[in-house]
Amino acid sequence: MSSYNPPLNDMAFTLAHVLDARSQWAKIPAFKDLDQDTAMAVIEQAGTFASELLAPINATGDEHGCEWTPEGVHTPPGFREAYAAFVEQGWPALACAPEHGGQGLPHLLNAALYEMLAGANHGWTMYPGLLYGAYETLAAHASPEVQSLYLPHIVSGEYLATMCLSEPQAGSDLGLIRTRGNWSNPDQVGNGARVHITGSKVFISGGDSDMSSNLVHLVLFRLPEAPTGTKGISLALVPKYLPDGTKNKVFADSIEKKMGIHGSATCQMRFEQAEGWLIGEPRQGLRAMFLMMNAARLHVALQGLGHLEAATQGAWAYAKERLQMRAPQRAAGMPREADPIAFQPAMRRVLWRLRARTDGGRVFAYWLAQRLDEAHHHPDAQERQCALSDVNFLTPVAKAFLTDLGHRSADEALQVWGGYGYVREFGIEQTVRDSRIAMIYEGTNEIQAIDLIQRKFLADGGAHAEDLITRMAQHAAIACARTPTRPFGESLELQIKHWRAAHEAILLRATHGIEHVLEVADDYLQATGHTMLAWAWTQIALACMKCAETQPTSELEARLASAQHGINYLLDDALPHWARLHRAPSHLASIQVDS
């Protein structure tokens, strides 16, 4: 049976020893009273919520799925109750600003919360998953009137929120959106003005549900005479129930039958002259949405990490219990005909691979959350800008690389269970199915790769990448200076060399046309992700050595072994990507695609 153990030790180690979170909080006025114990108390409570309330309804949520009725969508058994507890315990407000009724805690803690929610029950987590994005959008762009009507209910989680972007003909290409809106009163236009919206939206997560008393839809649409393409797109808030309590003309016409996250209602929505309010200025809709995208994409990256953690802990637990065949080096105290499969070399390698990815992936994701906090709150403007540049550059990497790793690792972990892995009751096949969506939504991983190589790397000619290299090289030098960490430092230096060579290759490709750059976009993203893991494993090793000076433990030994496995064996997985970045252009464009 599936269960979920909050990885509290790993999180505490990452915060205290790898990221030195307390030193950062001390520099930021908003977080100056926060310390490691308080932070871990919050994370521990979040872990209890995830393991005790969400994990038990994960498999049943998958089995039952959601039910569409003409009166509305019913969520699986227990989902409503868990959400009521989530609101009651104040989780939606965690990272919202105190002036809006939030707790004002760092994104870093929100990251730990959302990693655990997704790891314990991805389907359920879809419902509150868009609250923070809606909060940020409304806090930054909505008129005071709209804010006063909706913001408190979003912060408390009393109302849920959706993002209505995709239409049947407009998925990755939002420029093709056809949903239209009119001013309700031609004399009142601009931010906060009333609009009537008509159109169809698809793939709307939580487009309807029985979890909350009201829902707000953030809808992309076109005002009359708007230009075609992305420049003509505006944003509106459209509630399910209007302030006077009447039902708005918003309809969830059906729900999708999907590969996974069955507990999440993915709705086809219809707006029939539905009433709403313009959010931000006319035709600035995409800009308003993009502002919230870094946080939203980081949340998806954390889903990838959550799946990675869930698969890893499940595989280790099963491999220690399941007895099959004798291992070449037998388990101690096993006077039997078979050893735990964790002792088989093939399984052992899978187990450590999973663990190394999880440990490294967590450091990367949490560091990015920390940088997001600095981008928002650091008192120094230059520090804020540098942090924001890190966030902009690396968010597409975190989103695509960690979701890819989460799904692929779950798929690899399934193999540990053998035939039982293919059977529903052991849970891992659900993780494989659930994790697959994170590679698609919030911008497909291909879109992330294009974003990275074109809008992030090429846009400044590689300047920010060089800035990252400077900081990585500092860690590499520190690691090289001491014998136990030298292999890490040397390995990180090698990755830096590869990364820099890749940058030169991309700049050269760009002189031949963007086609040649885009065809290696995915390789560049994967290679960059591995470079980030090398950096993370080096930082873990440095932290382990520091801790071991005062108190060596078997836990630290295992942590170091995991990082060592990463640099010794897993950076090889980047070799195909480095190689392809330097290959001649493919000339695939000259071959007829219908041949």
Add this chain to the structure above:
Amino acid sequence: MSSYNPPLNDMAFTLAHVLDARSQWAKIPAFKDLDQDTAMAVIEQAGTFASELLAPINATGDEHGCEWTPEGVHTPPGFREAYAAFVEQGWPALACAPEHGGQGLPHLLNAALYEMLAGANHGWTMYPGLLYGAYETLAAHASPEVQSLYLPHIVSGEYLATMCLSEPQAGSDLGLIRTRGNWSNPDQVGNGARVHITGSKVFISGGDSDMSSNLVHLVLFRLPEAPTGTKGISLALVPKYLPDGTKNKVFADSIEKKMGIHGSATCQMRFEQAEGWLIGEPRQGLRAMFLMMNAARLHVALQGLGHLEAATQGAWAYAKERLQMRAPQRAAGMPREADPIAFQPAMRRVLWRLRARTDGGRVFAYWLAQRLDEAHHHPDAQERQCALSDVNFLTPVAKAFLTDLGHRSADEALQVWGGYGYVREFGIEQTVRDSRIAMIYEGTNEIQAIDLIQRKFLADGGAHAEDLITRMAQHAAIACARTPTRPFGESLELQIKHWRAAHEAILLRATHGIEHVLEVADDYLQATGHTMLAWAWTQIALACMKCAETQPTSELEARLASAQHGINYLLDDALPHWARLHRAPSHLASIQVDS
């Protein structure tokens, strides 16, 4: 909606120009009357069966699944009727020997048949999937009495067959089997003697169904006083209905809820003093089963190929239709705001990657089927032996590498559909789920890797691998001799160099202990698979050049482009595996697994 187009052109090209099947058939008395046209007529009919009878019930089979009732298992709508047509058309008898009522056609044609059955409907294909294995086992080992009772019904497909190996505590490790049997009459022991079988078996595909009038179970069990481990295992045939028409004491107690192949009933079986016959000699059960394993594992490899083909054709078709964004190099005659996504560099690379794998994978699998035919039927004993050595060495590679490639490619292809890929009605997510099982059953892919490196490569000190290299090098030399194919020849030479270096590394590892060999078993298998693809792409290129001399066509151009994409970009995917084969041993064994 999912559909399936039999890849007849690709199959015809492979048979006629790459494998030169006709020349081989001319040398083998049993096939001397067979020619390309006759073979393609058979394959075409098989394609019609797959596309017209099986593809339409693939999605519905997934949706309905099987139903367990106390009276027996009901298969999904249409499954019975399709099976009746399959029997009526004589497909089960295709590769069976004429002396047993079979058609005596080559395994090569059976390979094309089973690739298409699995590509069109994997769940359905599970039912007849074990017929050939049962046929081979009974033909080789059963007593004349048992043969006369059951063989004709197996050849005709009137009876279905199962393999009852796994037990809850015995999956990859058959030495742990506990099912017991007694002689019915202590005076009649040995091959063909009556036995009574008691025990439980799990993961029995088609353990019960409403598809056929009777079922035979081939059951592994222990006779009284049998030694522990694999040496004590015997094989029995246990029918669902006894020759006098009474129901035998064999019970399907439940069916598994699985990730995929919902149309296939995976049963938990209980034998309660069930009546049967010993097949082969006492305690020779595993030997009897191993004999049929090459053909059975090749069938699973063909399932991987079938999924690869299905994913490839589906992705190409969708990518040519779906319009999103403008491509850097726009499609001709598209005066619109968006181009087909097939023109996007990121998608184009995925599409050609899928095609190159499919083309190369098919040549590898079909060549192995051809070698299996030679191993059985070649008039020259030395040729038979060499062919058998190829089959023994490469069958684990085909099974693991092609099923891995099938699943991974389906998973990559899903991305082409974006959000629609995650929705059931488009079919690709079913391919991802269905394809996953092929990496587990018939020996997990980890078991295949151990088989390859330990029982195949190390067993003869690498002698047969060198023999394969000699033949590969001949093709490489031919390719190098002509300008258009030189890049293929050079690339194949490089792979040979890598492969040979890997062999030296493995032999060196072996001197340090088997643990160090086994921890790179998977890398060796993956690297070997890529070497086989390099060989296949080179042979495709040679065949294309030969054909182009007489008649250059755009079809040939595309075929060559696919092979070129393979050698230029996809052999890089083997780099991590080559690298890890040369890495220092991991010493993971020295770390406590419970840390």
